[in-house]
Amino acid sequence: MLDASTFKQVLIPHHRRLYLLALRILGDRDEAQDAVQDLYMRLWEKRDTIEINDSLSGFLSMSMRNHCVSQLRSRKQSVDLDQALQTSGEDLSAAIESRDRMSYLVKFIETLPPTQREALMMRDLQGCEMSEIEDVLKISSSNARTILSRARTALRKHFENCKL
Template identity: 35%
Template sequence: MSYSKSYFSTQFNLYYRPLCLYALRLLDDTDEAEDVVQDTFAALWEKRETRIEIADMKSYLYTAVRNNCLMKLRTKKEFDDVNELQLVDENIQNEDIARAELEAKLWKMIDELPERQREIFLMAKRDGMAYKEIAEETGLSVKTVENHVTRALKSLRQKDPNTFLFFFA
């Protein structure tokens, strides 16, 4: 089966970011995660004119990315028991995919926050800083910091009410 560029780009847009987050969980390095995902798609693009048929594109992609990540870990020798990991976890777990999809959404939401709000949000969530500490760091008042974080959370919630209904209450 040969597929068109538009089919390919649909798949790409659909799965690119979740796959990056999925790879990030395994590799813990954003550059490497993105490299693996790009290589996986590049290999897929190369195959477009061969007669290899891929019935379930989504599982194919997750499996390919997982295997490429494991290969990367093995070459880095940071993981002695990669083989074991592979055996134990032969099938991709649905909850891993669901988590990658959720985290991809979170990533996009953070991406879309106004810059100042994002900075403060990251200080709170990434660095685990208290509002008071953030206020000292940025020279803003505690109230302003609180407003920024609340507004960030609010805009996250607005963008995906299902996910966040119970979350930031």
Template identity: 25%
Template sequence: MLALQSFEELFRENHAHCLAFATHYTGDSHEAEEIVQQVFLKLWEKRDTIVITGPVKAYLFSAIRNAAISQWRKAAVRSEKETAYGLSRESATQAADVRELEKLYHQALDRLPERCREVFILSRHQQMKYAEIAEAMNISVKTVENQMGKALKILHQELKEYLPLLIIFLF
């Protein structure tokens, strides 16, 4: 159970990192702020029942990623409705292609082993250095290197036919 003072400390220590992660992940600072606030609000609301195993920062990043995916799904539904009401077929097809690529990327990311996924997200989405990841996750730098290698190999295998398009649309 989180007391108010503990929660405030947790918020102060992690808000900036969470916001940076969410901004990088979504590409939109306003959407990122909304997602981070939503994650901390849910954490506060569930403070009596929530059990966090592992690093808090990794939990928060996962919650942010899940909230962003949820918002993207809602936006995709809105976009599909807008498309049905008159957007050109070409722009609708391009938007659907981008959404499909994002979906494939996130599905592949979700299939990574948990530690691999956390290391990959911290490195590629949060732009953390291996030493920072090692410290945040309480593991060695060599383990971070191994997990990144494993994550990249798995993602490359799963997404090899889409790599050129993913590079263009997602990065």
């Protein structure tokens, strides 16, 4: 059985990836945060049955995806419609544009090699200090800069190729 410290050490680091996945599916930051919290609560309740192995990461993604899809199903369509009707045309198109851009970013981040992905998420989405990134990823400071540089450059190229 997982105790609290192992749980935090092994499972909490996945929260960044899971949050982005939830954000991409749900398209709303508050809902994505709630979804991540719900998922971790359920994981804690089921900690007796969680196996720490190579398939853990895939298992977590699948659980997050399923949770978000059921959230979407239970979300009332009428709420979205009400919101859309209250929003002016200009605001609505700005909202759609912003959502497309965010989803475009998240899809790209998911394709990055794991170390680049973690470094980019920690620095540019979470605002972590470089020393924290070095500690978590167990890499030197020059290595951390190189990895971050590669991820950012690849991201720039991705946006260069895209016409939103």
